[in-house]
Amino acid sequence: MHDLKIDQAAGLRRMTAPKPVKVVAVTGGKGGVGKTLIAVNLGAALARLGRSTMLLDADLGLANVDVLLGLRTRLNLEHVINGECALDDVIVTASSGLRVVPASSGSFAMATLGAVEHAGLINAFSHLFEPLDMLLIDTAAGVGDGVVTFCEAAQRVMVVVCDEPASLTDAYGLIKVLSRRRGACRFEVVANMVDSAAHGRVLYDKLARVCDRFLGLRPSYCGHVPQDEYLRQAVRRQATVVETHPSSPSARAFARLADEIDRWAPAAGARGGIEFFLERLVRQAPPAEELVAQ
Numbered sequence: 001m002h003d004l005k006i007d008q009a010a011g012l013r014r015m016t017a018p019k020p021v022k023v024v025a026v027t028g029g030k031g032g033v034g035k036t037l038i039a040v041n042l043g044a045a046l047a048r049l050g051r052s053t054m055l056l057d058a059d060l061g062l063a064n065v066d067v068l069l070g071l072r073t074r075l076n077l078e079h080v081i082n083g084e085c086a087l088d089d090v091i092v093t094a095s096s097g098l099r100v101v102p103a104s105s106g107s108f109a110m111a112t113l114g115a116v117e118h119a120g121l122i123n124a125f126s127h128l129f130e131p132l133d134m135l136l137i138d139t140a141a142g143v144g145d146g147v148v149t150f151c152e153a154a155q156r157v158m159v160v161v162c163d164e165p166a167s168l169t170d171a172y173g174l175i176k177v178l179s180r181r182r183g184a185c186r187f188e189v190v191a192n193m194v195d196s197a198a199h200g201r202v203l204y205d206k207l208a209r210v211c212d213r214f215l216g217l218r219p220s221y222c223g224h225v226p227q228d229e230y231l232r233q234a235v236r237r238q239a240t241v242v243e244t245h246p247s248s249p250s251a252r253a254f255a256r257l258a259d260e261i262d263r264w265a266p267a268a269g270a271r272g273g274i275e276f277f278l279e280r281l282v283r284q285a286p287p288a289e290e291l292v293a294q
């Protein structure tokens with residue numbers, strides 16, 4: 001009976017041809033540059049704009065979206081992939097309306113996923129009941145295969161940088177790895193923890209110049225998020241600054257970024273629904289040895 005309902009719902013969704021879901025991977029190369037904070041606050045800002053938004057915690061080694069949002073989670077993506085429950089069972093809705101797919105904090109990694117687990121992931125997402133406008137993916141630090149896989153499956157890759165030499169060199173390294181692979185990514189730079197809009201621009205210009213010179217590509221500039229004590233306070237309260245202090249400098253920055261993302265055109269040629277992302281996720285999943293060889 002339940003299966004019948006699922007099939008009917010899936011059939012209905014196909015008939016109504018869902019609009020394409022915008023899929024954005026939030027990454028940056030270096031650890032601690034603010035990827036997760038940006039993902040959760042941007043997700044909350046998009047939810048406040050009325051966009052049906054989901055955040056997938058794809059930091060499969062050290063997942064912490066649930067901690068930042070103070071969410072109680074019992075089940076996570078690993079249970080879904082193992083076929084122990086449905087995706088709808090693990091989704092938690094945060095107070096902003098943002099829906100979160102938590103991951104487990106452990107040794108679990110995309111690299112270990114075989115054909116059966118991939119099929120489980122596809123099956124899980126294609127049985128998602130509610131249509132989505134936006135899917136944000138919070139990735140791990142580094143350029144490991146999990147990060148690369150999720151970035152290549154997304155339509156845009158948000159590269160978070162801060163004013164530290166290692167952040168800029170790691171962001172460049174990440175862009176280099178992704179740009180040399182089959183599926184070309186579209187890069188959007190966000191300058192985090194900056195003093196001013198001009199400071200953000202300077203960071204972006206530095207990165208863009210090097211990319212232009214050595215890779216022959218120019219990432220776009222998405223905007224900046226200022227260094228903000230209110231944001232730190234929100235972290236301690238396990239809440240988003242977008243909700244705790246909506247008129248703070250960082251919350252205003254997140255609202256601006258959300259507006260900007262909302263204006264992005266959906267990926268050209270996307271058939272609609274979440275299938276686009278899933279097909280790419282599976283098609284792009286690189287064999288581990290291919291990455292090691294680069």
Ligand SMILES: Nc1ncnc2c1ncn2[C@@H]1O[C@H](COP(=O)(O)OP(=O)(O)OP(=O)(O)O)[C@@H](O)[C@H]1O
Binds near residue numbers: 031035
């Ligand atoms: N704009 C900001 N203003 C003030 N503090 C910030 C800002 N952005 C990030 N931080 C600080 O940096 C810390 C790390 O942020 P976050 O966990 O989002 O980084 P990350 O890139 O996801 O790290 P990891 O690579 O470990 O996943 C936050 O807990 C917060 O204290």
Ligand SMILES: [Mg+2]
Binds near residue numbers: 035036059139
């Ligand atoms: Mg993180």
